[in-house]
Each structure stands twice: as C-alpha cells, then as structure tokens.
Amino acid sequence: MKQKRYGILDNISSPADLRGLSYDTLGVLCAALREFIVDSVSQTGGHLASNLGIVELAVALEREFDSSRDRIIYDVGHQCYVHKILTGRRDRFDTLRQYGGLCGFMKPEESITDPCITGHASDSVSVALGMAHARTLKNQKYHVVAVIGDGALTGGMAYEALSSAGTSREPLLVVLNDNNMSIAKNVGGLSRHLSRLRVSPQYLRAKTRIKERLSRIPGGGTITRAVSRFKAKIKRAVLPTSLFEQMGFTYLGPVDGHDLKSVCEFLALAKKMKKPVLLHVMTQKGRGYAPSEQYPEKYHGVSKFDRVTGAPLAAKKEDFSAFFGKELCALAEKDNRICAITAAMPSGTGLTRFAEKFPERFFDVGIAEEHAIGMAAGMAAQGLVPVAAIYSTFLQRAYDQIVHDIAIEGLHVVLCVDRAGIVGADGATHNGVLDIAFLRSIPGVKIFCPSDFAELRVMLSRAIYRETGPVAIRYPRGSEGAYRKELSAQPLVCLHEQSGSEVTIVTHGIMVNQAIDAAEILMHEGIRAQVYKVNEIGSGLEQAYAEVKEKLGGWCVVAEDVVPNGSVGEWLAAHRSERTDLLNTGDRFLPHGGVNELYRHCGIDAEGIAAYIMKNRNGKENGVG
Structure with a gap:
C-alpha cells in the first residue's frame, strides 16, 4: 500500500526546518499536521481534540525556541503530539500508545526535547520553576516554558506554583492555552494593542528614560508613584490581568492562538523579558476536524475510529x-x-x-x-x-x-x-x-x-x-470478563475447588478470569489447582483473614495486577507459615501497551500464571513478582 503524502510536512525533519518558512507556508504546515494527526489517531487511538487545538501554538513554540536546549513542558502531556511529530518521531507515529512504541505523553527516554515525564495535570509550572532555579544556580542559559491548559489551571497546585514563580523573579514563561473556560474576559483589539504596547522595546525604553529623568527632579519619586497608581487603575479597568499580575507575572494577551504570526510575535517578545511572564492564548479544542469541533469532550480521548464519519470502529460495551x-x-x-x-x-x-x-x-x-x-x-x-x-x-x-x-x-x-x-x-x-x-x-x-x-x-x-x-x-477500566457471578458476601470465596489440589491461586477483582483460566490450563497438564477470590481488603478484617489462613493450606500463588509492596500477597506471605509466592506487576513502573500485553509482560495472564506454577511446583524456588 502506497504511503500517504502530507506535502510540506514530509520535508520537516526537525524544528530548525521551521525557522526559514514564511507565515503563509507555516499555515499550510499546520493544515498538514492536523490531517496527519487525525489519520494517525484514527488508527491507534489517543488524545485527539486537545492536539488539534494546539497546532499553531506548538508550531510557534518550536519555531521560537530550541526544544533541544530550552525546556518546554506540556502540562498533562496529552497535547504534545505536534511537538513529537516535529522533533523526529513522525515516522514512528503509527506505534503511538502501542506496546514498545511511542508514549502518548512526554517521555525523556524518547527524545532530549522531552524535558520530563508528564501525565497528570497542574504540575507544569512547579517543574518549570524548578528548572529555572537550576538554570540560575548553575549559571546556564536556556529558556523555560510551561504550557498549561485552562482545565489544568483548575488544580490548586497550579496556583501554588504561580504564586511562587511570580515572586521568584526567575525568567520563566507560562503559556495559558485557554480552549474552553475563559478565566478572564477577552476585550478584543484594545487588550491586544495595549499588551503589545506595554512590551514593545520602544515602550520599555521610554518608560526607563522617563523614570530616570523624574528621579533627578524634586518630587520626582512622588510623581512616579502617582503615575504608576493611575496606570494600574487603567489596566485593571480594561485588561484581564489582575490575578496573574498580583502574583508577580507580566500578563500578555489574550492572543488568537490560531493566528500563527501573532503567537510567534508574542513569544519572541516574551523571550526578551527577564522575568516571569504569562501569555494567554485562546484556542479552539478539536479545530480542523468537524466531529471533534462539535464534540470536543467526546473526542478528547478516543479509540480507533472511522476517519470519514468519526464513528468508533469497535462497538462500545458497557463498562x-x-x-x-x-x-x-x-x-x-x-x-x-x-x-x-x-x-x-x-x-x-x-x-x-x-x-x-x-x-x-x-x-x-x-x-x-x-x-x-x-x-x-x-x-x-x-x-x-x-x-x-x-x-x-x-x-x-x-x-x-x-x-x-x-x-x-x-x-x-x-x-x-x-x-x-x-x-x-x-x-x-x-x-x-x-x-x-x-x-x-x-x-x-x-x-x-x-x-x-x-x-x-x-x-x-x-x-x-x-x-x-x-x-x-x-474496579478496572473496561468491561467484565467471562466470570459472571455474585459471590461477594464473604471476604474470601472459593471459585474453583479441586480435591487434592497441589496449589491454591489467590486473586481479586477482574484478575479472577486469569486465575480460573490458569487452573484450567493446569488441569490439562495434570496439575490440580483451586482458585480463591478475595472480596475485601483492609483493616478491621483480622478475624476474616484468620479464617482465610485456615482455608488456604499448602502452597499459595497470589496473582494481582498491583505492585508487591502493600499487596494482598505480601500480607499473606507475612502471616502464613506455608509457602506463599507472589505474582504481580513487580517493583517497577510499567510501559504502555494493551492490557493483555501488559498482563503477559508481567507474567500474570493465565498462561503466565500456569507456566510459573508448572516451573516451580517442586518447591525449590520461591518467586516474588
């Protein structure tokens, strides 16, 4: 099958290729990026609407900054697809969120242009400020940018960080990508004009000269303070800046986030300012693809879908x-x-x-x-x-x-x-x-x-x-498995009883399906295994767990889709004198991939559980996952 071409995008191999392009050509590139993103995400699933909305802003950031040296942090990280495409990972985009493929969020292991791991909201300004402090303490030179959405700005951590950053005096740029909830009234052309005026080199030089001259005359300080107070009142009356400026930021905007020339100009001006700056950018979530424009929440995170109609390829089950x-x-x-x-x-x-x-x-x-x-x-x-x-x-x-x-x-x-x-x-x-x-x-x-x-x-x-x-x-993401019963009355119930069992598989939650299937595999291999399901975990269950220990005689293998520390298996191993082996996700963080692939990766799918028991049935090894 012939690979689809995307025009100018096919000629972009790094952010450096953006800097010689005209704004008109960059506009063509943005259209190609949107087409590529829709095509790719329709095949892999992923975060769609947020990435379509940020295209011009992301292109402008890569053009105005050097992401191999400057630190650009995308809050949550689900809006980083354009960044990944422009920093050498376009050819691997068909592996997005697949086992062994590209991560759906920023990941330093993939590229030096990803400054940190992301995935949770509202922490970008904190991390950015830490990087800015490190830059100052180490006497280095690079820019630090935090790109945070208005949704992430609902998190209290963001305001803690903004308060600290505003008083730090560290050169730091926070880009507020406002694509839904307007946190400040947009007053249009007057606001943009005054924002540009306030940060233009001519304005800044004139302001400095006037202050110097006033300081040389009697009463000049009083005049300066009076002018500043008057100016502050005017700003509060016509500009939506009070919150951020009270925190210590210089507020710029709002600017149309799809006017690439304006965004680039604002970013270029912000780079020259040696202090905390907040740039307010207005964008449309889902822009450029009709279904996501109409239903941005529905297309925030999607599974594979039909590119033409926007309909999911697989019928959604009740989860x-x-x-x-x-x-x-x-x-x-x-x-x-x-x-x-x-x-x-x-x-x-x-x-x-x-x-x-x-x-x-x-x-x-x-x-x-x-x-x-x-x-x-x-x-x-x-x-x-x-x-x-x-x-x-x-x-x-x-x-x-x-x-x-x-x-x-x-x-x-x-x-x-x-x-x-x-x-x-x-x-x-x-x-x-x-x-x-x-x-x-x-x-x-x-x-x-x-x-x-x-x-x-x-x-x-x-x-x-x-x-x-x-x-x-x-309870898990997704739907129920083959197990369809209601046996939740007791803290521990037997699902698959076998007389003369060599081993008891203990598990809980949706993992019962893997345990029952493992017992069936073992039965065909001539190994008798019984399955017990834990329904309740936690404190206050000492008596119930005493009964659990009585029931679970002999060798137990505890299979769980959690870390070993604090698991049910750890508790049983500590309170039983008999052999208790743990199978779980391990003392590590897992890669991305399909759930079944990760079960297999951890050895806690039915085949993995059965294989472990067959390998270790002689009791010579005592495995801990």
Whole structure:
C-alpha cells in the first residue's frame, strides 16, 4: 500500500526546518499536521481534540525556541503530539500508545526535547520553576516554558506554583492555552494593542528614560508613584490581568492562538523579558476536524475510529464506569442523602447521567482531587453520603485528605476507585497499581474488589448502607470478563475447588478470569489447582483473614495486577507459615501497551500464571513478582 503524502510536512525533519518558512507556508504546515494527526489517531487511538487545538501554538513554540536546549513542558502531556511529530518521531507515529512504541505523553527516554515525564495535570509550572532555579544556580542559559491548559489551571497546585514563580523573579514563561473556560474576559483589539504596547522595546525604553529623568527632579519619586497608581487603575479597568499580575507575572494577551504570526510575535517578545511572564492564548479544542469541533469532550480521548464519519470502529460495551453510574442513579432516586463528586471526569467515571438527573447533588470540582476528598469529608460530617468517583492514579494526590479528613474521624465516605489495576495504553502515569498499597496502609479503610457488574452492584449498596466508616470500591477500566457471578458476601470465596489440589491461586477483582483460566490450563497438564477470590481488603478484617489462613493450606500463588509492596500477597506471605509466592506487576513502573500485553509482560495472564506454577511446583524456588 502506497504511503500517504502530507506535502510540506514530509520535508520537516526537525524544528530548525521551521525557522526559514514564511507565515503563509507555516499555515499550510499546520493544515498538514492536523490531517496527519487525525489519520494517525484514527488508527491507534489517543488524545485527539486537545492536539488539534494546539497546532499553531506548538508550531510557534518550536519555531521560537530550541526544544533541544530550552525546556518546554506540556502540562498533562496529552497535547504534545505536534511537538513529537516535529522533533523526529513522525515516522514512528503509527506505534503511538502501542506496546514498545511511542508514549502518548512526554517521555525523556524518547527524545532530549522531552524535558520530563508528564501525565497528570497542574504540575507544569512547579517543574518549570524548578528548572529555572537550576538554570540560575548553575549559571546556564536556556529558556523555560510551561504550557498549561485552562482545565489544568483548575488544580490548586497550579496556583501554588504561580504564586511562587511570580515572586521568584526567575525568567520563566507560562503559556495559558485557554480552549474552553475563559478565566478572564477577552476585550478584543484594545487588550491586544495595549499588551503589545506595554512590551514593545520602544515602550520599555521610554518608560526607563522617563523614570530616570523624574528621579533627578524634586518630587520626582512622588510623581512616579502617582503615575504608576493611575496606570494600574487603567489596566485593571480594561485588561484581564489582575490575578496573574498580583502574583508577580507580566500578563500578555489574550492572543488568537490560531493566528500563527501573532503567537510567534508574542513569544519572541516574551523571550526578551527577564522575568516571569504569562501569555494567554485562546484556542479552539478539536479545530480542523468537524466531529471533534462539535464534540470536543467526546473526542478528547478516543479509540480507533472511522476517519470519514468519526464513528468508533469497535462497538462500545458497557463498562464498569457506566454500570457504576447507572447503579448510583438508582440508589440516589430513593435516597436524597447520596451525592456524587468527581474531579473533572464526569464522563470518564460514568457520572454524566447522575449530573443530568441530580444536578443539585452532583459536584465536579475540576482537577482538584485533594479538594474533592476534603469536601466529601465535610459532607459526611454533616450527614450526607458522599460518593467520590476518581481514577486510581489520580486518587494518589488525595492521600493526605483520606488520612487526615476522613479516616482519623472514621467518616462514612465511599471512594469509587475507577481505572484500578493495569490501564494500558496511557502507561506508567495512569496505571492504577498503587491504590491497594496506599489505602490498605490507612487504619479503618475497607476495600471492596468486585469481579463483575453483579458484584459491583451489591458492593456499592453495601458500601453506602452497611458500612459506617471510609470504604473504597476498586474496579478496572473496561468491561467484565467471562466470570459472571455474585459471590461477594464473604471476604474470601472459593471459585474453583479441586480435591487434592497441589496449589491454591489467590486473586481479586477482574484478575479472577486469569486465575480460573490458569487452573484450567493446569488441569490439562495434570496439575490440580483451586482458585480463591478475595472480596475485601483492609483493616478491621483480622478475624476474616484468620479464617482465610485456615482455608488456604499448602502452597499459595497470589496473582494481582498491583505492585508487591502493600499487596494482598505480601500480607499473606507475612502471616502464613506455608509457602506463599507472589505474582504481580513487580517493583517497577510499567510501559504502555494493551492490557493483555501488559498482563503477559508481567507474567500474570493465565498462561503466565500456569507456566510459573508448572516451573516451580517442586518447591525449590520461591518467586516474588
């Protein structure tokens, strides 16, 4: 099949190739980039709308800065596709988010132009300021730029960093990519004109000369201060700058982020300013592809889709998130104490329907997990039943609030831990392999592990109505597997009993499917294996776990899609005298790839579990994953 050509894009091998091009030619390049991105992401899946919206801004950044030396940090990182394409990785874009291929986020291992790993929101300004401090302390010369979206600016960490950066006096550029929520009123041509005037060389030189001359005459200082106060009042009246300028930044903009010439001019001016600068750029999310322009949230993160129609290539099955949302709505119909909280993920966590049906009891706090859990504690203290649905990898950020605001007081908050376990294509920053470890370490927290939808229904109802303290329900991304039962009444249940078993496979959650299949493989090899499923994890289960130890005689292999530290396997190994082997994701961060590929990579798929047992059945080895 003949490879598709993309015109001028085919001749761009590095950012250096951009600097001799006219603005008209760069505009043609931007159109080619959008076509390439849509073609590529339709085949691999990935983040589409955010990358289509940032094309001109990303081209301008690569043109005005040297990303091999200057540090350009894309917040979250899901908007870095143009950066990757222009920095020598276009030929590998068909491997995006695939096992062994390009990461969907910035990754220093791939290129010196990626200054740090990204994947979570709101930390770019903090990291950028750290790099700026390092530059100053080491007496080096390079520019530092943080590109942060208005969504990421809802995270409190961003404001902590902006406050610190503004008072640091470090030369630092923060580019606010505003593609949805206008945090400051755009007053059009007057604002842009005054912004350009304030940073033009002629203005800056004239301002300096006037100050010098006034300082030489009697009362000059008083006149200077009066003029500055008057100017500040005028600026506050006509420019949306007060928040950032009060933090110590020089505010530029807003500028049309799709007017490439204007963006380049502003970036060039910002580079010359030896202080903290914030450039406000207005962009359209999903620009250049009609379906994503119309439904930018739907096309934020996509699976493979039809390039012409925008329709997904695979029919979407009901997943754990959607099922959770449906069940929560059913419970909330009958109980007006139930509230739902999420941190900028209403669709991802299945809460869109809840938001529509119960808008007064639905709270999307933005990218602010710490606040979400603190607020849940306040609700619980006053008699409501808050249900906070947050991805496992993002719940890490609220560890202190779970401890300090919820667990110490024993408040009844239900944590619905979405995307638990191996997530896959989004890689190390998104795999939910740490939640059992950090939740199990907190006194009073109980963790439920449903293996299918029926168990999720029962456990959600139980968490709301039968529990009194903090309780978490962890479930994976995607749909249920072949296991379709409801055996969640006990902390431990036997799924696959065999008399005279040589080994017991212990697991929990969706991993039961791998364990049952492994037992079947072993049976065909003449090895008897039984499978036990753990339904509850956490403190307060000492008596139940005492019974677990009694039931689990002989050799146990504990298979989990989590890290070993803090795992169920670690607990059992510490409390059993019999041999207990651990199979898990290992003491490491996993690469990106499909979930089944990563199961195989870790040796926790059915074949891997069976192979391990066959290899080690003589008891000569004691493997720890």
